[in-house]
């Protein structure tokens with residue numbers, strides 16, 4: 001068997017033989033040190049690949065700049081003939097990067113929505129028996145219904161059980177399902193998030209509540225590295241059916257560490273779905289779909305929307321598919337896009353926009369990932385003008401990406417620059433006046449609409 | 457070497473365990489060789505020196521039980537019975553790899569063989585493994601989740617959160633610290649304050665012990681004790697295995713943090729050679745029987761090598777599959 005100069009580091013191309021520690025005729029065992037090799041990084045030891053006898057040393061001690069994979073010695077081992085065949089196989093094995101791969105990759109660039117199994121659609125058209133309830137109640141109903149339907153669904157988080165939820169979203173669930181399925185955790189986000197992901201890997205369907213998403217940063221590694229990537233890096237073997245949920249975004253007067261939006265963070269990660277409803281009806285339908293989804297879903301609620309009411313179907317089979325946006329107001333002049341709390345801000349600005357004689361399409365995205373690109377582009381091709389409103393920081397934000405997508409898919413249809421109204425690039429201040437200024441407001445939204453419409 | 461185990465395995469069973477240890481050793485040597493030939497890339501952490509740990513634990517495992525570990529996972533997935541061809545093909549990044557070439561050395565999984573990875577972030581597998589234990593209890597399954605971690609991982613915060621949760625919720629989890637004395641180039645003395653590592657779990661009311669991890673029989677004894685303890689008490693347990701890795705941390709480690717003398721001294725208690733010696737001397741097993749087993753494995757490894765180099769590269773379209781289900 002030929003002993004070749006091995007690559008002793010990922011970057012090594014040549015090496016120097018500092019010293020042979022064996023001589024011709026020596027019997028060696030697999031793992032015995034044969035020589036000292038100097039690499040680009042350090043001096044390393046060359047170990048014998050097998051048991052055998054050193055037949056010949058081909059490259060003398062002190063030789064420099066020997067290329068990796070050069071023959072440096074011969075080793076006699078039992079079953080030599082087979083060895084030779086294998087050496088040929090090694091030599092003829094394909095290189096790590098196949099030729100022409102880049103071209104092929106471009107040809108098969110697949111859109112995000114086609115990666116997901118068909119979502120059940122058309123549910124919204126049915127005649128539901130509806131009741132006006134708050135988003136808080138709607139979320140509670142969604143969890144209760146899904147827990148009734150599937151015993152693998154369980155809920156864990158801080159204060160979710162005996163305290164009835166820090167924001168009362170999980171009120172009464174402990175009484176209904178008991179402490180086996182509704183679990184108060186210690187303040188160990190990293191630990192309980194990892195635990196929930198592990199349970200999901202073995203087939204349970206956890207709903208992992210963060211008291212607020214600010215604290216999900218303690219567990220960001222588990223969400224990004226364990227939940228999002230396991231399916232891919234296991235070649236499809238391990239999926240993680242989990243929902244991470246809780247309030248996200250700016251609350252009221254709670255200061256910099258408790259007031260921020262993480263939509264851009266999570267939507268950056270392949271393998272995560274990201275959902276952010278703006279009203280009670282969507283919240284219920286989307287949370288139910290999220291719990292049933294076999295992928296990890298980051299479900300971003302908003303504290304200031306918990307008390308808002310809308311008509312919500314009471315039936316068990318009411319679902320809103322993930323990945324479908326909602327055109328909540330139809331117009332003709334400009335497309336205004338928002339999600340979660342920013343939809344409310346757009347609606348607040350609507351009277352002053354209409355006063356200008358401008359009729360907007362207002363799109364509530366509902367799902368950030370996957371994104372309902374069809375609905376967005378259809379609207380933009382009609383209105384030719386776009387304003388995006390997001391509460392989060394504008395720097396490298398989801399809104400920035402969305403405006404990139406729009407310009408590259410609707411370039412010929414745009415009659416104006418795209419304007420993004422984002423949160424200011426500062427930590428959230430505490431003072432009431434400053435906090436207001438830090439977030440998108442009616443005036444900013446209205447002036448953005450004016451600007452893209454060239455209206456004075 | 458501590459010869460006889462209190463748990464009486466038949467000679468055939470012992471030979472099966474020896475065969476697996478030998479398989480792991482030869483597999484890893486082949487991996488080192490293929491890495492040197494440029495056929496395996498990236499990080500590649502070998503298990504050579506620690507084989508008695510995984511096989512000793514294996515002797516106590518029910519096939520339904522689950523296992524999770526970090527990135528030094530080749531020996532672990534082989535111990536669970538996954539075909540070495542699929543494991544080696546993962547190392548060479550081929551289509552037939554156990555993760556279809558998309559995971560690599562550090563990310564291998566097999567649900568059928570109850571092996572849950574294969575995790576690259578130090579410590580992360582510990583809460584995950586506790587979660588698997590949670591699922592066992594939730595479903596009233598009589599299974600134990602075995603969670604391996606390194607001595608380096610024993611200073612990672614989430615591990616203590618996981619200990620607390622496992623004990624608080626009385627989960628069927630066996631924590632196994634593979635104390636090989638180093639986390640990369642940092643010796644245990646430079647990373648961990650206090651006494652034995654397993655004692656760090658005792659504050660969470662988790663019982664445990666320290667065991668000679670170079671000796672199949674001591675490991676096996678402890679593993680069976682631990683299993684029975686968990687089954688009888690419905691509580692987690694922790695074992696600290698005193699072990700050693702003979703090779704570098706990964707393939708590009710010059711090993712300047714330890715002396716040759718130290719390594720050579722540890723090689724005198726090579727777990728594979730020691731088990732063989734015990735089988736010959738204490739169990740009076742014929743030398744030829746063992747030789748046959750060894751040459752079979754050597755032959756098998758050659759097939760494994762060939763297979764892993766002949767398997768095609770993954771299809772280009774697989775770049776985009778399995779991001780979502």
Ligand SMILES: Cc1ncc(C[n+]2csc(CCOP(=O)(O)OP(=O)(O)O)c2C)c(N)n1
Nearest residue numbers: 528576577578606607608609636638639640
């Ligand atoms: C959180 C994290 N930090 C750093 C690393 C880089 N790293 C990889 S292995 C390792 C040492 C771990 O040592 P130990 O837990 O003793 O395991 P061993 O390698 O000895 O099996 C480090 C620091 C990592 N993978 N994850």
Ligand SMILES: [Mg+2]
Nearest residue numbers: 606607638639
């Ligand atoms: Mg270590």
